[in-house]
Amino acid sequence: MTHLRRYIPVIAVALGVIILQVVLSGTRSTYYMTQLTMSAYYALVVIGLCLLMGYAGQISLGHAGFFAIGGYTTAVLTTFNLMAYRDTPLVSLCRSLGVVVQRQDIYGADILAFSPWPAFIVAILLTVIIAFMIGLPVIRLKGHYMAMASLGFGLIIYRIVLGGRIFGQADGISNIPPFKIIDGLEVNGRAAFRVESYYIAWFVVLAAMTLAINLVHSRVGRALRSIHENEEAAHSLGVNTYRYKLFVFVLSALFAAVGGVLLTHYNGSIGPSEVTVTKSVRYLVIVAVGGMANLWGALFMGIILNFLSLRGVFGSYDDAVFAIILIAIMLFAPEGLLRLPRLRAKSPLPSGGTNG
Amino acid sequence: MADVLLETKGLHRFFGGLHAVNDVSIAVTQGAIKGVIGPNGAGKTTLFNLIAGTIQPHNGEVIFRDKKITALKPHAVACRGIARTFQTTKLFSHMTVLENVMMGRHCRTQCGFISGMLNLPRTWREDKQTREKALSILKDLGLAEYAFETASNLPFGRQRLVEFARALAMEPQLLLLDEPAAGLNIYETKELARLILWIRDRGVTCLVVEHDMSLVMAICDDVVVLDQGQKIAEGPPRAVQRNPEVIRIYLGDSDA
Numbered sequence: 001m002t003h004l005r006r007y008i009p010v011i012a013v014a015l016g017v018i019i020l021q022v023v024l025s026g027t028r029s030t031y032y033m034t035q036l037t038m039s040a041y042y043a044l045v046v047i048g049l050c051l052l053m054g055y056a057g058q059i060s061l062g063h064a065g066f067f068a069i070g071g072y073t074t075a076v077l078t079t080f081n082l083m084a085y086r087d088t089p090l091v092s093l094c095r096s097l098g099v100v101v102q103r104q105d106i107y108g109a110d111i112l113a114f115s116p117w118p119a120f121i122v123a124i125l126l127t128v129i130i131a132f133m134i135g136l137p138v139i140r141l142k143g144h145y146m147a148m149a150s151l152g153f154g155l156i157i158y159r160i161v162l163g164g165r166i167f168g169q170a171d172g173i174s175n176i177p178p179f180k181i182i183d184g185l186e187v188n189g190r191a192a193f194r195v196e197s198y199y200i201a202w203f204v205v206l207a208a209m210t211l212a213i214n215l216v217h218s219r220v221g222r223a224l225r226s227i228h229e230n231e232e233a234a235h236s237l238g239v240n241t242y243r244y245k246l247f248v249f250v251l252s253a254l255f256a257a258v259g260g261v262l263l264t265h266y267n268g269s270i271g272p273s274e275v276t277v278t279k280s281v282r283y284l285v286i287v288a289v290g291g292m293a294n295l296w297g298a299l300f301m302g303i304i305l306n307f308l309s310l311r312g313v314f315g316s317y318d319d320a321v322f323a324i325i326l327i328a329i330m331l332f333a334p335e336g337l338l339r340l341p342r343l344r345a346k347s348p349l350p351s352g353g354t355n356g
Numbered sequence: 357m358a359d360v361l362l363e364t365k366g367l368h369r370f371f372g373g374l375h376a377v378n379d380v381s382i383a384v385t386q387g388a389i390k391g392v393i394g395p396n397g398a399g400k401t402t403l404f405n406l407i408a409g410t411i412q413p414h415n416g417e418v419i420f421r422d423k424k425i426t427a428l429k430p431h432a433v434a435c436r437g438i439a440r441t442f443q444t445t446k447l448f449s450h451m452t453v454l455e456n457v458m459m460g461r462h463c464r465t466q467c468g469f470i471s472g473m474l475n476l477p478r479t480w481r482e483d484k485q486t487r488e489k490a491l492s493i494l495k496d497l498g499l500a501e502y503a504f505e506t507a508s509n510l511p512f513g514r515q516r517l518v519e520f521a522r523a524l525a526m527e528p529q530l531l532l533l534d535e536p537a538a539g540l541n542i543y544e545t546k547e548l549a550r551l552i553l554w555i556r557d558r559g560v561t562c563l564v565v566e567h568d569m570s571l572v573m574a575i576c577d578d579v580v581v582l583d584q585g586q587k588i589a590e591g592p593p594r595a596v597q598r599n600p601e602v603i604r605i606y607l608g609d610s611d612a
Contacts, residue, residue: 003475003480003483211473211474212473214472214473214474214475214479215469215472215473217475218467218471218472218473218475218479218483219462219465219467219472219479219482219483219486220467220468220469220472221472222451222455222458222459223459223462225448225450225451226448226451226459229448229449229450229451230446230447230448230449232410232430232442232446233442233446233447233448234448234459235410235429235430235431235434236408236410236430236431236434236439236440236442236446237431237434237439237459237460237462237463237522237526238431238434238435238462238463238526239431239459239462240429240431241431247469251469
């Protein structure tokens with residue numbers, strides 16, 4: 001059962017997450033959990049980007065855009081007041097199905113808006129469609145050209161968010177309701193839900209990690225790595241390189257969008273700062289310092305750096321810190337950024353593989 | 357007359373003003389080893405790339421097992437049963453030798469993104485079969501001891517063998533070998549000749565681009581000679597060797 005060995009780190013991290021919660025609760029410093037929860041959602045973006053960049057070797061500088069598509073879609077749907085359309089058949093139907101619900105905003109006024117589950121589903125579908133449409137042309141580009149194109153995509157999303165009245169322009173959107181996943185389990189930023197939300201976030205992250213680890217060890221993962229190493233050879237062995245690159249691009253966008261949706265519900269708000277190019281660069285930097293084709297490295301760097309950033313350790317030098325890290329990588333390990341040194345997935349092979 | 361496995365009909369390919377492949381029609385008989393020879397720049401590798409789908413011809417067609425494969429992309433050509441090796445060995449250098457050979461099973465396996473992510477039982481069952489198959493091929497080629505070595509750590513000659521193993525893992529009907537003896541010493545070349553004959557005996561038809569005349573004469577059933585993109589001779593190696601046109605392009609005009 002050598003293929004089960006890859007789950008040992010997942011279990012270890014899960015235990016670590018529990019121990020950390022117990023320690024933090026015991027020392028009455030549960031407020032750290034808020035940033036750990038937020039970092040976990042940012043880490044989802046990083047895991048997806050690690051698959052795309054580290055394994056398939058495709059650079060994206062637009063992943064904050066996908067995070068925002070997820071976050072803003074759910075934000076708009078769960079806050080846009082449908083009260084004026086209350087009596088239209090469509091809204092009545094949605095209401096009777098529970099897709100649209102009535103609640104009170106912070107000022108106590110009644111609003112009628114989509115509930116989080118349908119909003120989540122729409123956000124995910126929309127992200128998949130947009131990622132697919134962006135990916136179709138962008139994936140054909142190589143190296144720096146793909147980086148530039150994805151950067152352009154990120155900038156377009158940023159301008160749309162900043163200019164669109166429905167997206168709250170520079171103010172963003174607030175008063176987003178908590179995401180009740182099932183009864184008694186919700187993603188909610190209020191202090192009373194801190195522990196609960198922390199566990200939900202980490203459950204989602206470890207589930208995503210498990211999927212990603214399985215993928216890189218599978219036939220598809222091998223094919224992705226082979227594309228990164230030598231696209232012509234991969235092609236000659238029957239790998240539909242274009243399709244694989246497109247799929248992993250969409251998959252990584254999907255991971256980012258899930259992070260975006262959940263963090264938006266957790267924070268109760270989202271603003272244009274989530275969509276900036278510096279955010280996209282930040283994700284890329286984290287994957288690079290994590291060791292490129294190294295999911296665990298990306299996860300840990302993602303948690304640590306985001307946690308420190310959210311705690312305000314870097315102060316007003318926040319973006320500068322990530323820029324400095326990027327420059328340092330370019331100077332001292334440029335191979336790590338564009339052409340990585342360690343492509344080999346940690347293979348569970350050495351024993352038991354041959355004796356069947 | 358045995359069956360024709362691969363046929364090219366009037367292939368043309370230009371690179372700017374250069375007519376790299378000019379009206380080349382060849383036929384490869386099932387179970388044969390066919391050689392493609394010619395001086396540098398004769399269009400041999402271009403011909404290979406046209407067959408493999410890496411580049412598209414400007415005119416003419418490629419027929420494989422009675423079906424037209426001219427407009428197909430390389431991955432589709434590969435999955436039809438045409439494997440190739442490259443003039444400069446193209447291994448996945450950071451992957452292990454075993455993983456390289458397992459890549460050769462890509463067309464013969466199915467598990468996609470979803471079953472890979474969920475690690476379904478059929479995923480690891482398939483992966484186990486892929487691994488066993490790859491190991492047995494490595495064993496056949498005497499590479500079993502290198503299975504878990506990173507590919508780039510192997511000496512050059514061994515890397516070429518790994519590329520062969522990877523191509524054989526595809527269980528192809530036709531194997532395109534682009535200058536397999538390039539950079540090998542005399543001993544390794546002899547070993548290579550035995551290997552190619554062994555591959556042919558396992559039912560894989562081979563098309564070999566080669567500079568090394570001794571190798572071509574030793575293994576090929578049939579040789580086609582290209583010069584400046586055109587076919588100038590075709591036939592059994594002995595006959596081609598005596599062809600005055602061939603002697604001229606290889607040795608120059610007697611009155612030059």
